[in-house]
Amino acid sequence: MSLISVTLPDGNVNEYAAGITCSEVIIDVLGKKNGCVAAMVDGHERDMSYQLLDSCMIEGIKAESDAGMYILRHSTAHLLAQAVVELYPNAKPTIGPPVDRGFYYDFAMEPLLESDLKAIHKKMQEIARRNLTLERVELDEAELREHFASNPYKLEIIEDKVGAGSGSTIYRQGDWYDLCLGPHVPSTGKLMFCKLTSVSSAYWRGDQSREQLVRIYGIVEPTKDALKQTLHKMEEAKKRDHRKLGKDLQLFHIDEEVGQGLILWTPRGAIIRQELQNFIGEHLTRQGYSQVFTPHIGKLDLYRTSGHFPYYQDSQYPPLVEKDLMRKLSEEGCSCSELSNLMKTGDIDGYMLKPMNCPHHVKIYASQARSYRNLPIRLAEFGTVYRWEQSGEISGMTRVRGFTQDDAHLFVTEEQIGQEVLGCIELVQIIFEKLGMVDYRVRVGLRDPDSTKYVGDPDRWHKAEQACREAAASLGVEWSEEEGEAAFYGPKIDFVVKDVIGREWQLGTVQVDYNLPERFDLTYKGSDGELHRPVMIHRAPFGSMERFCGVLIEHFAGRFPTWLTPTQCHILTISQKHTDYANHVAAKLKENGIRVEIDDGDDTIGKKIRTHRKLHPAYMIILGDGEAESNTVSLRGRNGDQIADIPLDEFVRDICSEITKKSAKPSLV
RNA sequence: GCCAACGUAGCACAGCUGGUAGUGCGUCGGAUUUGUAAUCCGACGGUCGGGGGUUCGAGUCCCUCCGUUGGCUCCA
Structure with a gap:
């Protein structure tokens, strides 16, 4: 029988009779199987019983390895x-x-x-x-x-x-x-x-x-x-599931009578959303964005021009038709399908709940003559859009029918694409970093080279794709290129995070768009005195406030950083004779913009703590005789740690600083 | 949209093979005035997701609609 040389992971080479199995080699080398369930032979996964007939490299595959x-x-x-x-x-x-x-x-x-x-x-x-x-x-x-x-x-x-x-x-x-x-x-x-x-x-x-x-x-x-x-x-x-925590922490409510997939932000949840929006708003200002506001509906014609209607009719709410027209059509015995056809052909008009913000923003761009000196123009809006998601797909806050995008559209020259895409993803990174969301990946969506569905000049595509690649590579996180994942109108960069049950959610996105400027015939005057076509960049670093908050609830397991948490301090009195002092402390905190809740009921302090800890405030402030006499507060943190008798002024100063810094965790206890 | 399971007070749940609804927490009232994870007593609260059917009788069986969950499909 012939001999073969088997190269081991450590570089050693053993000789065996041809026909020896993986299992026998592994046992020979290690004296046992050492938890191996299979073997890698010359880069191929093989059974333990696989017979080695030629010289090869072998490595055991342990059960616990990927x-x-x-x-x-x-x-x-x-x-x-x-x-x-x-x-x-x-x-x-x-x-x-x-x-x-x-x-x-x-x-x-x-x-x-x-x-x-x-x-x-x-x-x-x-x-x-x-x-x-x-x-x-x-x-x-x-x-x-x-x-x-x-x-x-x-x-x-x-x-x-x-x-x-x-x-x-x-x-x-x-x-x-x-x-x-x-x-x-x-x-x-x-x-x-x-x-x-x-x-x-x-x-x-x-x-x-x-x-x-x-x-x-x-x-x-x-x-x-x-x-x-x-x-x-x-x-x-399961305990971190935002649907459960959202209910327990009173962050949002979904009511079947309002409609599937429509989020009602309750007061506590609204605070989180507002804080996030303020946070993004600061960065928008810094990065030269202009905030705009646009309505929730637009005429069908607008969406005929943009292409949203009727091509994506299946995923939109049905159009709204003016009541006089509706009455007339109904008197004429017009059926639903006839109505639908009349809308498609443009013979009758109606309004649509907006499925996207871009057409409105395009119209703001187009409302003035633009010069190359004005570009880039960056229009931002927390714009609420409505899409008809399939009923079986709707889930909690992460998949809904009405949602608010932290949207912006940048109108740029061809040369500015790279720099502006980079600016967009830097913003995403700043925000993710601040929130401690480090476990995300980036997907660069490129053309499918064999498809003809894409609009725009291939050379320009190539340049835009290159810009996206470079931007993604500059982030220093895991990223991948995916051919065929581009939108038909341009390449894109998506940010994908995992929720606690392992589902991946696309949050932020940055997309280059050659299509809409064309459809709306957008122009700017160049330094050459000629009219040129701008390029649009769509970007939404959080994707939607709904989905993002859903993911954040799970990310923090309901224990938000001090700056985000709906109630930052819960003041608990030892007995009802401390109510006055509690009100004094509360007033002082509120003066400094701190969100406070007081419990001066007649429960024991143990009971109050038990009740309030379910809401995960940043701090519980315990007030009794000692505190009232010395104008101090005693703190209890989320993990049960306590600090007694901190001067009230000192506490106010420290918590304000923690909030301003947007610290990742409450750290005063 | 498709398949399956589920849907009982604000919340978490019990209710066997059909006999007409219970528990805990919360809420409210009373007592208590408390020093770091549940003080005691009492009361209120449900046309058992909606509608229809079978039956003398349905939370329990059947049909249908709505919703939730897990998947599938889809996601400009």
């Missing part, structure tokens, strides 16, 4: 499928991939209930305990078809993915097997520590016109402890 977790999840998806088929013999497994935080498997079967998961989980554990070996088997096309003869979904995959004439592999565990390329863990015993998290539905191949499948989601970890930890984290994440 690649290892992926394999663990994938194998657990198989385990799930086997369990489901054993319990429901008519269920047909379709696909079951690993995903970021776990895995899922889709089955063609009768709908399941959440409560059925328990039995399935039990079955999975039973199979895991059988410790079945996962065996890779290569089959030719005919054999594959024979193995999956009763499963049309697998046959379809064989048809499409495997291709005519070629074979593929299956993985067998006990008497069950699945079509799969692997790799997998060596045996089902590695998959003990899993949990099924939810059951929902999905379409076969994500196609709405095809069969509805039952999707089961689950998670898995290499050890019991890790599973416990992950479950604990999931519980913690």
